[in-house]
Amino acid sequence: MKVRKAAAALATVAIVAGACSSGATTAPPTTGPSGTSGATASTGAGSPTASAVPLPTAIGPGEGALNLVIWPGYAENGSNQKDYDWVTPFEQQSGCKVTTKTADTSDDMYNLMVQGHGQWDGVSASGDASNRLIDAGEVAPINVDLIPDFKNISPFLQSPPHNTVNGVHYGVSLGWGANLLLYNKKAFPTQPLSWGSVFDTAQMDAYKGKVTAYQGPIYIADAALYLADKKPELGITDPYELTQDQFNAAVDLLKAQHPYVGKYWASYTDEIDNFENGTTTIGTGWQYQVNTINADKKVEVGSLIPTEGATGWADTWMLSAYAPHPNCMLAWMAWALKPDVQKQSAEYFGEAPANVAACPQLDTNPGPYGFKDFCTLFGATNESFYNHISFWKTPRADCGDSRGTTCVPYKDWVDAYTAILAG
Amino acid sequence: MSAISAPGPQAAPAASPRRRLLGWFARHRRLQLGTLLALPVGWLGVVYFGALILLLLSAFWVVDPVTGQIVRDWTLANFQKIITHPDPYLVIVARTVVIAALVTVSDAVIAFPIAYFMARVASRRTRNILAVAVLIPLWASYLVRVYSWRLILSQNGLLDWFFTQLGIPGVGDIFGYSDLSMTVVFVYLWLPYMILPIWAGLERIPDSFLEASADLGGRPLMTFRRVVLPLAMPALVAGSIFTFSLTLGDYIVPQLVSNTQFIGNVIFSQLGVAGDIPFAAAFAVIPIVIMGIYLYAASRVGAFEAL
Numbered sequence: 001m002k003v004r005k006a007a008a009a010l011a012t013v014a015i016v017a018g019a020c021s022s023g024a025t026t027a028p029p030t031t032g033p034s035g036t037s038g039a040t041a042s043t044g045a046g047s048p049t050a051s052a053v054p055l056p057t058a059i060g061p062g063e064g065a066l067n068l069v070i071w072p073g074y075a076e077n078g079s080n081q082k083d084y085d086w087v088t089p090f091e092q093q094s095g096c097k098v099t100t101k102t103a104d105t106s107d108d109m110y111n112l113m114v115q116g117h118g119q120w121d122g123v124s125a126s127g128d129a130s131n132r133l134i135d136a137g138e139v140a141p142i143n144v145d146l147i148p149d150f151k152n153i154s155p156f157l158q159s160p161p162h163n164t165v166n167g168v169h170y171g172v173s174l175g176w177g178a179n180l181l182l183y184n185k186k187a188f189p190t191q192p193l194s195w196g197s198v199f200d201t202a203q204m205d206a207y208k209g210k211v212t213a214y215q216g217p218i219y220i221a222d223a224a225l226y227l228a229d230k231k232p233e234l235g236i237t238d239p240y241e242l243t244q245d246q247f248n249a250a251v252d253l254l255k256a257q258h259p260y261v262g263k264y265w266a267s268y269t270d271e272i273d274n275f276e277n278g279t280t281t282i283g284t285g286w287q288y289q290v291n292t293i294n295a296d297k298k299v300e301v302g303s304l305i306p307t308e309g310a311t312g313w314a315d316t317w318m319l320s321a322y323a324p325h326p327n328c329m330l331a332w333m334a335w336a337l338k339p340d341v342q343k344q345s346a347e348y349f350g351e352a353p354a355n356v357a358a359c360p361q362l363d364t365n366p367g368p369y370g371f372k373d374f375c376t377l378f379g380a381t382n383e384s385f386y387n388h389i390s391f392w393k394t395p396r397a398d399c400g401d402s403r404g405t406t407c408v409p410y411k412d413w414v415d416a417y418t419a420i421l422a423g
Numbered sequence: 424m425s426a427i428s429a430p431g432p433q434a435a436p437a438a439s440p441r442r443r444l445l446g447w448f449a450r451h452r453r454l455q456l457g458t459l460l461a462l463p464v465g466w467l468g469v470v471y472f473g474a475l476i477l478l479l480l481s482a483f484w485v486v487d488p489v490t491g492q493i494v495r496d497w498t499l500a501n502f503q504k505i506i507t508h509p510d511p512y513l514v515i516v517a518r519t520v521v522i523a524a525l526v527t528v529s530d531a532v533i534a535f536p537i538a539y540f541m542a543r544v545a546s547r548r549t550r551n552i553l554a555v556a557v558l559i560p561l562w563a564s565y566l567v568r569v570y571s572w573r574l575i576l577s578q579n580g581l582l583d584w585f586f587t588q589l590g591i592p593g594v595g596d597i598f599g600y601s602d603l604s605m606t607v608v609f610v611y612l613w614l615p616y617m618i619l620p621i622w623a624g625l626e627r628i629p630d631s632f633l634e635a636s637a638d639l640g641g642r643p644l645m646t647f648r649r650v651v652l653p654l655a656m657p658a659l660v661a662g663s664i665f666t667f668s669l670t671l672g673d674y675i676v677p678q679l680v681s682n683t684q685f686i687g688n689v690i691f692s693q694l695g696v697a698g699d700i701p702f703a704a705a706f707a708v709i710p711i712v713i714m715g716i717y718l719y720a721a722s723r724v725g726a727f728e729a730l
Binding site for chain 1: 696699
């Protein structure tokens with residue numbers, strides 16, 4: 001069933017690509033998978049959008065340009081790796097010239113959007129930025145019927161709390177993954193199985209100074225996740241919803257970790273450098289770094305989700321409320337969710353695709369950065385695995401449960417992290 | 424056509440408005456100067472001081488923790504927070520000031536012999552070559568220079584490799600991402616800003632002073648200590664203003680070659696990560712105060728006469 005759908009979608013893409021190669025400026029979704037899109041678009045009123053202003057039920061003509069704020073690797077045009085190019089065909093078909101601005105952190109991303117009204121059309125926001133963007137009115141609701149592949153998104157990612165509020169969709173999920181434990185295979189011949197390898201000072205004495213940690217306040221959640229398992233008496237239920245005592249315990253753990261950290265990383269290129277030049281041999285990172293480092297072949301790194309679980313990200317393509325080219329952005333969302341585009345971005349970025357229709361191709365026909373059984377290994381269709389990851393979200397004073405507003409808000413996370421880094 | 428015929432002798436009695444305006448300016452010299460300077464001075468006043476005043480004002484506001492919006496109520500909360508949390512904030516200030524002072528002293532010690540050689544010993548040709556050599560690093564991008572130092576000092580970097588070849592392993596571990604590496608990079612980066620003022624200062628000392636000292640029986644060391652050094656002091660202090668203030672305000676070198684934070688990193692993260700402009704402004708007041716004290720002390724030594 002899924003295979004047939006994917007094949008059909010691929011066939012239509014091929015047809016569209018062929019038909020539009022003469023430079024037509026039609027947005028792809030309007031000419032996309034036939035039948036369903038036209039029908040659902042006209043019945044857009046039935047969508048679960050409760051906003052007062054009716055949302056567009058069709059994507060209008062493209063405005064000729066598209067400016068995106070992205071995580072590095074979410075809009076490849078073949079210049080980094082010639083096999084990974086999903087921007088050029090989009091530009092040819094939609095007539096929307098794509099410019100991108102990569103962000104290093106979620107905070108960076110949020111600030112770019114807030115300070116760049118009228119400049120950016122969309123953003124690939126993670127959960128710790130997406131709810132802030134929604135709360136601040138920075139992103140606009142969208143009609144998911146305009147995204148033909150929406151129905152193929154994993155059920156748990158169609159309306160997740162980080163992009164759907166009160167039944168209103170503020171974007172479409174594009175992919176997700178975990179913050180893995182990376183280790184240099186030469187320095188660690190036996191695979192470390194626990195986050196204790198970067199938090200337990202007794203273990204770290206053997207490789208003091210070779211540890212890396214993420215240089216962002218959200219990393220406090222990683223410490224909290226470890227403590228939830230290590231010190232059950234603290235009663236940590238959610239690493240982003242921490243009472244003052246729980247929060248202090250996590251901060252103390254990171255302060256104890258500080259002398260063992262040779263270099264914190266904020267930009268992924270820094271982490272790649274440091275693994276390759278030997279400054280770092282173990283620490284948290286993304287699959288993207290693993291792929292790049294192992295492709296460079298200077299050192300070999302392994303990666304895993306330790307026994308305590310992991311924090312992670314789930315990213316959403318969001319439409320700016322001040323977008324100068326909204327039609328191009330909607331066309332991009334529809335494009336980015338197509339199975340073959342999802343296959344490329346999932347392989348290149350190293351994450352589970354949102355659209356599971358991409359899985360047959362990912363599993364059996366890997367590209368340079370892919371591998372066999374990709375979706376199984378990333379748990380793309382595995383809801384219990386998804387539930388095992390604590391996805392980034394913005395810490396708020398409101399714990400979201402019976403504890404009321406006793407949780408530590410993000411502002412305090414920032415201050416605490418300044419203190420941790422100051423050593 | 425008329426513009427060309429206007430300056431002709433027959434046109435003189437009926438002066439054009441343009442000529443009358445120019446004539447009026449010629450009679451009011453001070454106004455002429457004022458009009459000329461209005462734009463640059465206005466820029467300095469409005470844009471520079473205006474921004475500075477706005478910054479200082481916002482230091483007395485706070486950010487609403489819930490909405491993230493700035494609340495324009497006068498409060499000293501930001502300054503209280505700095506003083507009641509000496510652990511991160513004052514520690515960072517102390518670290519920044521100590522390293523800035525270290526960099527300044529190191530630069531002075533390295534720059535003085537070079538500047539002295541250029542000013543008083545080297546031939547005209549050698550001096551020109553040296554001057555170009557001192558200035559050439561300034562042509563390359565600051566980031567390129569910092570990154571190249573990172574390659575040299577990193578744990579398996581050039582320096583480590585070199586000493587390993589000589590049979591001395593572990594040099595890379597001493598440097599790596601450390602305060603030491605950061606100090607070395609700063610010393611390198613700001614060295615030209617120390618050499619140039621000292622060179623200019625030493626060139627201004629007349630040869631006759633040194634001859635007079637020798638005639639009075641002053642040996643070279645005595646002459647240096649009692650004549651050259653006091654006369655070069657203002658230039659030395661002028662150079663130190665550059666090296667000290669540039670180090671004090673930098674936040675890129677700490678990020679790239681060390682694992683610690685400077686005043687600038689805290690300001691940057693308060694602006695970029697937390698979006699807390701008032702606290703960032705309050706913290707930015709600290710280097711302003713430090714530089715104010717430094718400049719006052721420098722003016723007492725007569726540094727500004729040598730600029």
